Amino acid sequence: MLIRRPDDIPPSEIADPAVYRARRRFMTQAGGLALATALPAARAAPASLGPLTASPLSTAEPATSRRAVTGYNNFYELGTDKADPAENAFRLRPAPWTVRVEGLVNKPRSFTIEELLKLAPLEERIYRMRCVEGWSMVIPWVGFPLASLLRQVDPQGSAKYVEFVSHYDKATMTRGVLDWPYLEGLRLDEARHPLTLLAVGLFGEVLPVQNGAPIRLVVPWKYGFKGGKSIVAIRLVEKQPVTTWMKAGPSEYGFYANVNPEVDHPRWSQATERRIGEFTKRRTLMFNGYAEQVASLYGGLDLRRNF
Template sequence: MIPSSKITPESIFLNRRRFIQGMAGVGLMSTPLIGHALQFKSNPEYKPALELTDPEHALHYNNFYELGTAKSDPFQNAEALHTDDWKVVVEGECTKPQTFDMDDLLRIDQEERIYRFRCVEGWSMVVPWIGFPLSKLLEKVQPTSKAHYVEFVSVLDRKNLPGQRFNLLDWPYKEGLRMDEAMHPLTLMATGLYGKELANQNGAPIRLIVPWKYGFKSSKSIVKIRLLEKQPISTWMEAAPREYGFYSNVNPNVSHPRWSQAKERPLGSFLKQKTLMFNGYAEEVAHLYKGMDLKKYF
């Protein structure tokens, strides 16, 4: 929960919101908290009538343990993440493994999509990501018939990243998806936010966004993608298997062992709201889990 002292007064918030909503859709919004502008098109299919979260909150209230465990740490320690000459290796069960630099990835058509984002801790936001479907990247390496899962590996830099100087987690951070989840049209490789390139505290220069799953599934600062035959063990599954499953779909009917998931608090709001099944994307993704016990495969 954000302290009330750090929440923008309603009158200021609403005026700023009108400006943001008018500018973000055309990629003209400017804020000193984000980097250079990106070339992209707004995708009307993913532009729901939802109120955007103020970037003041989305850029300052983050989980990125590589930069520290407090919500303010990622912003305060953002310069510790070095993103020059970034490369993403895609390997494993594919016929054309490749290494991509950011210029390669930015040549894939970039589009803006407004998504809901729900943290397992019970807070949420609505933000305009910029990026491209993960499927477009995976198609370039031609997955084989043995590629049933996709693993994502985040940056490892113990020298510079303050959070990695401690063994709080088994670094580097790892996450995974089933292949059909990875190839789903909603699954996005994000390169920007609010009209500009990703800020370091939000997972620069490229991260995963899976909007129907809890936020920790959306790996940040990705350096390697592996196509696998067997299900990978993700970082939080390894650290706390009783609390974090492989699927981790947003589900208001299945509580976390230590708190309910029935409601969420949007960043910048005092009031909670009901959490939607699959974070509001049930129509698009529920078929992926037909016949599965969602309490067992949490």
């Protein structure tokens, strides 16, 4: 398993974008990245998403620096080191793009990104985000509720879960490590919850590739691996999906992945976390601090068995 513990994350590992861009230019010129000349480059300057609605669902906590949010990422399709996704962003072309919505719906269809952006007003939502390895950030996402998309396709009564499929290109992206493509899932009521977001940007700009461009899932009361990146398909199904990390480590990663300080990872405690940019640990909050909004979803559910 290639996950690192929070004590192994020095601030020096948070790559400065200028550094990784210079490194990539050097490697390209030296012939170290043969694919660089054959693949489209990542966006050099993120485009503004225009006027945004400030969401009342936002936390009042200050956002983590843009440098950390865009330079310290988990996106294994682009590499397993935290700096790899930003360095390898050129391997994924975020446009043109479509998202298929299929399965147990009465109105299956494919949406372009342009069509998705018209479904609901874009909001900026500043969410606490917690990673299973013990580190956390506060990120100003831009997006719209997943529920807005689900209403467009009219889920059938037999639909109980939503499965998310991420883009994968074996010719240009990481091989091995996990069983690709990356799959994630939510219960339908979780997917419809007002906090659940389809993000298309951050810091008021178009989503960078390393953060999951052009569209990704954000579920702030769950560990970060639940947020599938670069989504190409959304399927409504009757049975609980078997997600990528459940297949990779069933004793370590469950379907729910709710932030719960009382349930340790087999190899480390989840009771504390380290906010990127801080040197002291803080107490982990139940449901990542969103208990008031989401605890009712899990009434009667054993959260130790359903981890």
